[in-house]
Amino acid sequence: MHFFQNLNIQSRLLLFVIGPVFALSCTLLLFDFKAQLQREEDKLGQHALTTAKFLSAVVHDQSALHDRPYIERLLKASQLEREPYLSLMIANAEQHPLARLGASFAVSDTLPQQDTMVMQQATHDVTMVRVFTTEPKHALLGFVFVAIDKAALIEDHRQAFIRNVGYITLALMICAILVYWVSRSISQPIREMTSALKRFVVGEQPVGQVRNSLPEIKSLQTTINEISREMQHVEADMRHRIQDAQAQLRYQARHDALTGLVNRQELERRLQQALEDVKQHRANHVFCYMDLDQFRVINDTCGHLAGDEMLRQISMILSQRIRAEDTFARLGGDEFGLLLSYCQVEKAIEIAAQLRQMVEAFRFMHEDRLFQTGISIGVVEITPDLKDVGQITRHADAACYVAKDNGRNQIHLFHSEDDVLLKRHVEMEWVSRINEAIEHNDFVLYCQGIFPLQQKDLPPFYEILIRKRDEHGGIIPPAEFLPSAERYHLMTKIDRWVIQHAFMALQPLFKAQPASAQPFIVSINLSGMSLGDASLLPYIKNCFTTYQIPPGHVCFEVTETSAIINIDNTIKLINELKQMGVRFMLDDFGSGMSSFSYLKHLPVDFLKMDGAYVRDITSSKVDLAMAKAIQSVAQSMEIKTIAEYVEDQATLDCLKEMGVAYAQGFYLNKPMPLNDVLSRHGAASQQQSANISQTTIETDISA
Known part of the structure; x- marks a missing residue:
């Protein structure tokens, strides 16, 4: 077969x-x-x-x-x-x-x-x-x-038989010749058409007319030629479509979908070319790293669609100032990169200043609300001593970070001897150290008391503060590592570590003391990143169930700015946990985009004044007026106020006269290890002492 x-x-x-x-x-x-x-x-x-x-x-x-x-x-x-x-x-x-x-x-x-x-x-x-x-x-x-x-x-x-066989053979040979001729008249056109189709497929030539007198073959040839002509049209159309698709794919591979600017990959490729040009021909190229200031506030309060539209408009405005030989790219989020080709540093600073002024003058309108933003720009000159593109972008990023630290909406030129950049480098090193500390439990919990000023019978407050042990057993304050944790999105991990270990420390206390033990409240601070985490609520509920901590003894503290940015998630979190008996505190009220209209939507139990007002309350009429305004609004809403950074008796007396409920500061007491404070509280609870100084403990992660 x-x-x-x-x-x-x-x-x-x-x-x-x-x-x-x-x-x-x-x-x-x-x-x-x-x-x-x-x-x-x-x-x-x-x-x-x-x-x-x-x-x-x-x-x-x-x-x-x-x-x-x-x-x-x-x-x-x-x-x-x-x-x-x-x-x-x-x-x-x-x-x-x-x-x-x-x-x-x-x-x-x-x-x-x-x-x-x-x-x-x-x-x-x-x-x-x-x-x-x-x-x-x-x-x-x-x-x-x-x-x-x-x-x-x-x-x-x-002999006659043999002759007859010979005659038959001769006749069959003649017949074979006729059969061959007939079959060839059929097969030869088919082979020619097949060969022509193969040549057509590889694009050598179109299918032509094959000579043949058979009607069936002619009909087949006509059909094949019609198909081939149609295929030629389809091929031509497909070729144009493929070329267009390839061009579109090449464009998409090199450009940002939102703004149409060059993307990070294409910018890094051009940076590599610029670095090679500098090393081989001593050309002058400058790279600028740009980051919009407080863009997340607009993006989160008005929605991602509004944020995207703002990015598009800013990209169009800045593109008008970019030279034809330069490369303007969106690196992701609200970050942009600008490669200034064949440009001196002085000229690059001038162009960066013009871009900063254009962003500063830009006004974004959304739903009858007007927004203004700024831009921080880090400038780095591409020199032959730079190793690779990664080093260029790291230096530019560090310079941009310095511009933000200098007050935002600034331009900073990278210098290798810049002390601030060394601090930035240290912060980057903190990322691995923080992850190791979480994994090996190298963090420790401290606490600081918050004292009642009006009613002495209020339950004690304990504020939990986080510290880190160094390799020699010493204590590292949070100001050393929390900025890095915030910048590199590690606050969610730290918040969960604090919640878990605070509950672990509280668990023995509730198991040991009777139900009639002296009540107290612990407050645990939540970062803005955690407030935007949808899995935080089930995690907290699971901790309550696992460690059997009564919800009435726990207060979570959120800052004003983070609460407003994540207003929907914050309100949902507060409502869910308050149904269990958990209390909430709004921290640093008045430090950021303070708006009393937001306060009525946040069902908090405590309101902590920003320390900037409290510290100079006795010497600044403006700070005193602000503090009184916050106290008046909180009192009308039946929210107890807490004043932090109390550092002298005069400030304490002023707060008492204003009617502030609680005070906190080094003048009253300093942070102590959490286990020591809980041990003292447990002993006092067993003695049922009636005159216990009321202290507040709260997880002030930013302290």
């Missing part, structure tokens, strides 16, 4: 037309040969018998038998010479030949007794007839033998 499938049209026609015809013809010829041979033998046998009987009948006596001339005339009268395959012999009674006609043949010495019979021999069939006298009756005179030469007969018929 596999052999047949590999045959072409010509081979199949020759195999299945000529082959069977040839075999059938030879078979029929063979059967005809045998039939003719048998008929010839039968005919000759009958003629031989007739001749033998005729001769036996005309010989009547001994004299006639020995009359040779007479016998020869009888033989000639038999006309056997016309039969090339018959031989005749007359013999006497002793079987001695008297006369012979034709080829000689042998006769057996022992003859049967029958008067007439046919004897079969290898090469001859011999017909024997006995000759008798009439008087005396039936006296044996001799024998008449007529033999058929079978070998000669067969040989002659075999």
Whole structure:
């Protein structure tokens, strides 16, 4: 079957037309040969018998038998010479030949007794007839033998058979030539069309018209040509589409989808080219790293769509100032990069200043609300001593960070000896140290008391503060590592570590003391990043269940800015946990985008004034007025106020006179290890002391 499938049209026609015809013809010829041979033998046998009987009948006596001339005339009268395959012999009674006609043949010495019979021999069939006298009756005179030469007969018929086979073969060869011509008239156009289609597929040439007179082939050619022409149109259209798609993919691979600016990957590629140009040809190139100031406030308060629209508008505005040879890219979020090609540093600072002024003058309108922002720009000159693109971007990022530290909306040129940048480098190193501290529990919890100013019977407050142990066992304050944690998005991990370990520290206290033990409140600070984490609420609920801490003893503290930025998540978190009995405190109220309208949407129990107002409350009328305004609003909303950074008695007396509920500061007490404070509180609870100084403990992660 596999052999047949590999045959072409010509081979199949020759195999299945000529082959069977040839075999059938030879078979029929063979059967005809045998039939003719048998008929010839039968005919000759009958003629031989007739001749033998005729001769036996005309010989009547001994004299006639020995009359040779007479016998020869009888033989000639038999006309056997016309039969090339018959031989005749007359013999006497002793079987001695008297006369012979034709080829000689042998006769057996022992003859049967029958008067007439046919004897079969290898090469001859011999017909024997006995000759008798009439008087005396039936006296044996001799024998008449007529033999058929079978070998000669067969040989002659075999030669005729071979000739016939040759004629058939010749006829079939002529037929094969005709079949080949007919099949070629079919297969050759198909092969030509196939070859043309292959050339068309590889794009060498279009499919042409193949010469052929068969209507079916012409119809097939017409159809294929129509298909090929349509394929040419489709191919051309597809080629244009592929080219457009490739161009679009190349564009998308190199540009930002939101703003249409060059993306980070393409900028880094061009930075690499610029660095090579600087090293090989001493060219002047400058890179600027730009970060919008407080963009997240707009993005989170107005929504991501508004933030995206603002980014698009700023990108369009800044692109107007970019030179044709420069590369302006969006690096992600609100960060942009600008490669100034063949530009001196002084000119780069001038261009950066123009860009900063353009952003500063920009006003973004959204839903009848007007927003203004700034931009911090870090500038770095690309020099031959820079190792790679990563070092360029790190220096520019560090310079931008310095610009933000200097008050935002600033431009800072990178200097290798800049002390502030060394601080930035240290902050970057803190990332791995913070992760290791979380993994190996190298953080420790401290606490600081918050004292009641109006009612001495209020429950004690404990404020939890986080510290870190160094490799020598010393204590590192939070100001050393929290800025890095905030910048590199590690605050969520730290918040969860504090919650878990604070609950672990509280658990023995609740297991040891009776239900009537002295009440107290612990406050745990939550960062803005944690407030935006949807999984924080189930985590807190799970901690309450795991450590069996009564919710009424826990207060969570959130800053004003982080609460407003994550207003929806914050309100949901407060409502869910307040249903369990948890309390909430709003920290640093008045330090950021303070708006009393937000306060009525936040169902907090405590309001902590920003320390900037409290610290100078006795010397600044403005700070005093602000503090009184906050106290008045909180009092009208039945929210207890807490004043932090109390550092002298005069400040404490002023707060008491204003009606502030709690005070906190180094003047009242300093932070202590949490376990020590809880141990003292546990001992005091067992003694049921009535005069316990009320202290507040709160997780001030920013302290």
